[in-house]
Amino acid sequence: MLEIKNLHACVEGEDEQILKGVNLTINKGEIHAIMGPNGSGKSTLAKVVSGHPEYEITEGEILFEGEDVTELDADERAHLGMFLAFQYPIEVPGITNRTLLRESYNTIARENGREELDPIEFDDYLKERLEVIDMKDEFLERSINTGFSGGEKKKNEVFQMAVLNPKLAFMDETDSGLDIDALKIVSDGINKIAGPENAIVLITHYQRLLNYITPDYVHVMMNGKIVKSAGKELALELEDQGYEQLEKQFSVNGEAQ
Amino acid sequence: MSTAVQEKETILNFLDGNFGNISNIPAIAGLNDKGAGNISEFPFPTKKDEDWRFTDLRSISRNHFVPVTDSGAVQLGDISNHYLPEATNSRLVFVNGEFNSRLSSTADIPENVVVGNMAAFGDHEILKTHLGKYTNYDEDQDVFAALNDANFKDGGFIYVPKETKVEAPIHILNVFTDSEKAYYATPRVLFVGEAYSKATIVEEHVALTQNEYLNVTVNEFKLFEGAHVHHARIQRDSKKANHISRPIAHLDKFAEYHSYTICLGAKLFRNDPRVVQNDEEVDFTIDGLVLIDGDQIADTHSAIDHRHWHAKSHQLHKVVVNDEAHSIFNGKIFVREDSQKIDSFQENRNLLLSVDGTVHTKPQLEIFSDDVLCSHGATIGHLNEDEVFYLHSRGLTKKKARELLVYAFTLESIETMEVESVHKLLLDEVVKYTSRDEEFVAVGKE
Numbered sequence: 001m002l003e004i005k006n007l008h009a010c011v012e013g014e015d016e017q018i019l020k021g022v023n024l025t026i027n028k029g030e031i032h033a034i035m036g037p038n039g040s041g042k043s044t045l046a047k048v049v050s051g052h053p054e055y056e057i058t059e060g061e062i063l064f065e066g067e068d069v070t071e072l073d074a075d076e077r078a079h080l081g082m083f084l085a086f087q088y089p090i091e092v093p094g095i096t097n098r099t100l101l102r103e104s105y106n107t108i109a110r111e112n113g114r115e116e117l118d119p120i121e122f123d124d125y126l127k128e129r130l131e132v133i134d135m136k137d138e139f140l141e142r143s144i145n146t147g148f149s150g151g152e153k154k155k156n157e158v159f160q161m162a163v164l165n166p167k168l169a170f171m172d173e174t175d176s177g178l179d180i181d182a183l184k185i186v187s188d189g190i191n192k193i194a195g196p197e198n199a200i201v202l203i204t205h206y207q208r209l210l211n212y213i214t215p216d217y218v219h220v221m222m223n224g225k226i227v228k229s230a231g232k233e234l235a236l237e238l239e240d241q242g243y244e245q246l247e248k249q250f251s252v253n254g255e256a257q
Numbered sequence: 258m259s260t261a262v263q264e265k266e267t268i269l270n271f272l273d274g275n276f277g278n279i280s281n282i283p284a285i286a287g288l289n290d291k292g293a294g295n296i297s298e299f300p301f302p303t304k305k306d307e308d309w310r311f312t313d314l315r316s317i318s319r320n321h322f323v324p325v326t327d328s329g330a331v332q333l334g335d336i337s338n339h340y341l342p343e344a345t346n347s348r349l350v351f352v353n354g355e356f357n358s359r360l361s362s363t364a365d366i367p368e369n370v371v372v373g374n375m376a377a378f379g380d381h382e383i384l385k386t387h388l389g390k391y392t393n394y395d396e397d398q399d400v401f402a403a404l405n406d407a408n409f410k411d412g413g414f415i416y417v418p419k420e421t422k423v424e425a426p427i428h429i430l431n432v433f434t435d436s437e438k439a440y441y442a443t444p445r446v447l448f449v450g451e452a453y454s455k456a457t458i459v460e461e462h463v464a465l466t467q468n469e470y471l472n473v474t475v476n477e478f479k480l481f482e483g484a485h486v487h488h489a490r491i492q493r494d495s496k497k498a499n500h501i502s503r504p505i506a507h508l509d510k511f512a513e514y515h516s517y518t519i520c521l522g523a524k525l526f527r528n529d530p531r532v533v534q535n536d537e538e539v540d541f542t543i544d545g546l547v548l549i550d551g552d553q554i555a556d557t558h559s560a561i562d563h564r565h566w567h568a569k570s571h572q573l574h575k576v577v578v579n580d581e582a583h584s585i586f587n588g589k590i591f592v593r594e595d596s597q598k599i600d601s602f603q604e605n606r607n608l609l610l611s612v613d614g615t616v617h618t619k620p621q622l623e624i625f626s627d628d629v630l631c632s633h634g635a636t637i638g639h640l641n642e643d644e645v646f647y648l649h650s651r652g653l654t655k656k657k658a659r660e661l662l663v664y665a666f667t668l669e670s671i672e673t674m675e676v677e678s679v680h681k682l683l684l685d686e687v688v689k690y691t692s693r694d695e696e697f698v699a700v701g702k703e
Contacts, residue, residue, distance in 0.1 A: 050650055078652035090647035094665025103661070104651040111652070143665075144647075160651065 001065060001199050002026040002049075002168055008059035009048045017058065018044045020224035026168070029196040033210055033235060034203045036221035037243045042203045043087055045221070046170040050084035051077045064168070078104075079111035081167030085157035085174050087203075092144040097156065100144055101126065101163050108164060125163070132162040133189040151182035158189040165193075170201045175209035187212035207239040222250055265300040268400045272322040272441055272471070276407040282379035285410065288389045292406025299398040308397070311585045311617045312556045316525050317499050322441040322471045324408075325353045336360065336432055339463055341678045344428035347372060349413050351431045353470075354442030356411050365425045371416040372427055375447065383416045383449050391477040391507050391533075401501040401527075405443040405475040412445030417454035417484075426457040426676045431472070432465055433495060439469035446476040450484035457487040459679055464495035464522065472523075476504040480512035482536075487515050487675050491682070494522035496551060502528040510536035517673050520547040520555045521686055527556045534564045534596070542571040546670035546683075548690045550579035560589040561603075563596045572603045575670050577663060577690070578614035585617045590631060592624040599626070603633040608640065608666050610659075660691040 002025070009019040018041050026032055036042050048055045049062060051074035061070050069077055092100070105125075106116040117125060126140060133155045145153050154174050161169050171190070175183060190213055194200050202209060210218075210232065218234040219226045222243070227250045228234065238246075277293035280286045301318065302309040333352065340348060346365035349372065350357045356374040366372045371381065378384050394402035413429045431444050450456060462472060472494060480486060486506075494500045500523040506514045520526050530543045547555045561570050576584045586605045607616040618635040640662050648658035667687050674680040 052646060052650075073655070074646065074650045075652050075654055078650060084650055086647065090641075090643050092644050092647065092662070092665065094668050095648075095661055099661070100648065100651060100653075103653055103657070104648075107654075107657075108652045164651070 001028045003063040004049070004060070005063070006060035007045075007048065007057065007062065009044065009055045009057050012054055012056045018055075018224055019048065021060070022221075022224070022226055024219065024226060026199050026201065028167070028199050030199050030217065031194055031213060031215045032199070032201045033215040033218045034201060034221055034226075035205065035218060035235065035238060037247075038205075040221045041224040042221050043172050046084055046087075046172040046201075046203055049170055050074055050082060075107075078164075078166075079108055083161055083164060083166035083169040085161060085169060085171040087172040087176070089145045089153040089157055091146045091148075093146045095144050096141055097144055097159075098126065098140040101160065104160075105163060129159065129162045132192050133159045134185050135159060150177040151179065154178060154186055155182065155189070158186055158193075162189065162193055166198065168199050168201070169193075170203065172203045173205065174202070175204055175206065183209070184212065207235045210235045220246060222247065266318070267299065268296055268301050268404055270301065271318055271320060274324045274408065279408070280376075280410045282376065284379065284385045284388045285375065288406045288409070292403045292408070295395065295398075295403035296400060296407050299400040299403055301400055308558060308587070311583075312525075312527060313554060313583075314525070317471060320439050320469065320471075323438045325355065325440050325442055333360075333432070333434065333465070336465065339430060339432065339461070341426065341428050341459060341676065343676050343678055344426050344459065347423070347425040348428040348430060349374065351413070351429070351444055353433055353436075353440065354409075354431070354444050354472075366427075367421060367423065369418050370421060370423055371414060372423075373414055374411050375414045375445070376411040378414050381414070381416070384414055384447065387449050387477070387479055388447050389477070391479060391505050392475055392503065393505075394503060399503070401473050402475055402503045404441070405445060405473050405503070408441070408443040409445040409475075412447065415446070415448045415456070415458070417450045417456050419451040420453045421451075422455040423457070426459050429458065429460045431460075431462045431474075433463070433468075433470055433472065433498065435466040435468050436470070439471070441471040441473065444472065444474045446474075448476070448478045448486070450478075450480045450486055452481045453483040454481075455485040457489075457675055459489045459491065459676055461491040461493070462500065462522075463491075463493040464498060467495045467497055469497045470495065470499070472498060472500040474500070474502045474504075476502075478504070478506040478514065480506065480508050480514055482509045483511040484509070485513045488517070489674055489676065489679055490516060490518040491679065492518065492520045492522055492526060493686075494526070496522060496524055496553065498523045499525045500527070502526070504528070505531040505533070506541070507533045507535055508539040508541060511538050513540045515542040515673075516544070517542070517670065518545045518557075519670070519683060520545065520549065521690070523553065523555075525554045525556075527558070529558045529560070531560045531562070532570070533562045534568050537565045538567045540569045544572060544670060544673060545574040546667060547574075547576040547584055548667065548687065549577070549582040549584065550690070550693075551582060552580070553582045554585070555582070556585040558585075558587045558589075561591065561601070563590070563592045563599045563601065565596050567598045568596065568600070570599075570601045573670065574605045575667065576605070576607045576616065577610065577666065578607065578616060579610040581611070581613045581615075583615040583617075586635070587619045587621060588633070589621045589623070590633070592626050592629050592631065594625040597626050597628040599629045599631065601629070601631045603631075605635040606666075607635075607637040608663065609637060610640070610663070663691045664688070
């Protein structure tokens, strides 16, 4: 589904490379976890894959279902079925969740030659999807993320994902800042959405989330590269030993080898 | 070497007309005389005048305006698309400033209430008592208010007696038609609401074609004890027009006056709203929403005068600027020495969509008492890049994302409209404004 080949990227207009040759293959039906210390490039990878204009790809390519999406705008990637759950969901006062989701859902449907939903049909659909994250109807009427608690914002990202039903979702630290109840609801929601036809990439600092969602693969990112990939047991290993061991192993003079 | 004393320019340099005693109604003729004297004396403002520092008046001073000639003969065509369904029988229509009885209808107005034209109520005691009593623009040597005084022969007259509520909104529809020559018109409104009366006014200025004219309006609103007025002002003048507006409201004890000025049209719009508190416990609003593009100039110079205890005032002035348009905001708030317990809110928020747009903003608070809550703020910004990307990443085109964000910015102002059809009309106008083909250039981070 997704193939990332030798991906290099920097902040637009700056020289310093943040991604220094990332290789990653994700097949449908899989759940991947990308772990790593702060500043290792995890969030940058998620943003670059989603088409954030702040970053420039200097080398390598991103193939989604065989198509090179490197030059596509963020909306075009969304139309193909790619989704980014933001680490810090943006507050957009004045636009309700319902307005955004309807606009978004129907645009994606239109782009894929599917039928758009009228307001009544869409409402029924939204209400059904609300159950995924255990939210009340009132949630739809609120301005996007405006005045939401940290947990509500993260739930809203999962809710948007439930409604838009992407093929591939990058979830950027969706677990951070969640209390135990919210973490259960959010991971429960992600588990409900995960299926044989889609793929999910969880970007996280901590093993905690992986107690609730079992990944097929765990990758460790350091210094702009994926330095180690293995099964779910790797997460536990990291929890035990921390990243220091790996850092020693994979870096010479602060540079990943 | 001799130095010639340069004669100061007056507005008479830019227009033709015979002024003074032109009305046969004494209350109006008196003002005509006063105005005629003033316009020949008051100097035409320049950028050296503090109140006109940023305002380019060349669209007036490089033009020449003639009086309106017999607007009754103008071929109007059907203008019913400008009627409000809620005000089918509570409507006054003025064509180029002149009353048109054929297009007006006041069948829904209660018998004890007056909604009509001044010329038809020349002997009315209320008109005689109140007309011209509230415009204090003379002390500022205001040439435009003086021109209105000098030139008006008629106008809208609304009188709501004690404890009377007018259910239907009163629509004062000013239409401006095509003309070979640029003309000037001087619409005038007097509203008097007696104790505990209630009314909703929709004052609209709309051009049927995109031609040049000078629209100089004066509104006087007098609210007695406990009177409530909702006043929506919709300015959809021609994009070649000049509109100078002087609305003033005087509020007695417990009065509530809420006005919302929506600026969409005019090459030059200058609005100087004033609210004067005559007694304790008043509550008022002078909100504004400005949507301009091209080479439009929209200038609001407001003055709020708290003179007594316990006033609550609200001024949210929202502005969206595109292309080379220019917005100016100068919001004066006075709190006099003897007025305590004042709760005054003022905020001017500007959204710049283009690189070449200009915004000048100046909150001006003059507070002479100590137990006062005055919050004020002014912001100028581009659309937030993070917000645009968030919507963009959800599949919306950048253009659509920006449209939605501009729409969201204006919504707060539009939602204050009480009359449903006005609400709808403004939503349509916002969509028209935002859904232009070009993309907005300027985007910035908060």
